[in-house]
Amino acid sequence: MPPADTSHTVPPRPSHHFETTNWTLVRQAASEDEAVAAAALETLCKAYWLPVYAYIRSRGRSETDAEDLTQGVFQRLLKQKAFAKAGRSPGKLRSYLLVSVRNYLASDYERETAWKRGGGAVHFSLDTAWAESTLEGELADDRTPDRIYQHVWARTILDFSLQLLEEEYASDGKAEEFDLLRPTLGFTTVPNQSYADLAARTGVSADAWKMRVHRFRKRWKEVFRRQVAMTLGDASKENIKMELAELIDLL
Numbered sequence: 001m002p003p004a005d006t007s008h009t010v011p012p013r014p015s016h017h018f019e020t021t022n023w024t025l026v027r028q029a030a031s032e033d034e035a036v037a038a039a040a041l042e043t044l045c046k047a048y049w050l051p052v053y054a055y056i057r058s059r060g061r062s063e064t065d066a067e068d069l070t071q072g073v074f075q076r077l078l079k080q081k082a083f084a085k086a087g088r089s090p091g092k093l094r095s096y097l098l099v100s101v102r103n104y105l106a107s108d109y110e111r112e113t114a115w116k117r118g119g120g121a122v123h124f125s126l127d128t129a130w131a132e133s134t135l136e137g138e139l140a141d142d143r144t145p146d147r148i149y150q151h152v153w154a155r156t157i158l159d160f161s162l163q164l165l166e167e168e169y170a171s172d173g174k175a176e177e178f179d180l181l182r183p184t185l186g187f188t189t190v191p192n193q194s195y196a197d198l199a200a201r202t203g204v205s206a207d208a209w210k211m212r213v214h215r216f217r218k219r220w221k222e223v224f225r226r227q228v229a230m231t232l233g234d235a236s237k238e239n240i241k242m243e244l245a246e247l248i249d250l251l
Contacts, residue, residue, distance in 0.1 A: 053135075058144075138151065
């Protein structure tokens with residue numbers, strides 16, 4: 001699974017760590033206990049609202065409307081307990097959310113956004129300024145909304161994996177080493193350095209850097225694979241392999 005180079009730089013974003021699979025959160029979002037359902041939905045929304053927002057913005061909606069509509073997508077899922085059925089699905093969370101946002105936009109906008117005018121609905125905080133900066137290149141090209149959604153979803157999963165790996169290195173006192181190793185994956189505009197250049201810069205031998213790069217890439221694949229598995233209803237080896245291949249291709 002060789003990483004493919006990309007031409008974007010992703011701005012910093014909040015981390016979202018999952019102690020359970022995302023489909024477990026989906027089932028919790030269908031709970032009869034309103035507090036449990038709202039908490040699970042908020043976690044899912046905070047983690048995956050950006051692809052939904054990107055899809056809506058690419059359909060020509062304004063920043064303000066896209067924020068309201070993104071809120072509405074997740075509120076509708078909570079109100080209709082739509083996650084009850086989804087939680088039993090063997091499918092992909094990314095596909096489920098894409099269908100949800102399509103259906104939502106096809107519905108009566110004024111009726112579906114009534115939650116904004118009251119009713120005690122939970123309101124999620126969305127950093128649209130960060131989103132607009134992140135999506136600047138996405139919204140400027142001529143890809144279809146579906147393709148933009150899929151690309152932003154892949155970037156989101158990649159972003160999670162890189163944040164987790166960065167935190168691992170930082171906790172071991174190796175934050176600077178992570179910064180040097182990060183370009184070796186190829187998902188950045190920062191040029192990769194040769195083993196000889198790394199050796200000259202750090203005083204560590206080229207052979208030692210070669211080993212570090214090997215371990216770094218192996219660990220990233222493990223973390224990325226885990227993040228992907230958590231978005232699948234049926235996280236079999238074959239399904240994970242297929243989803244990994246699709247996401248890498250999207251990147």
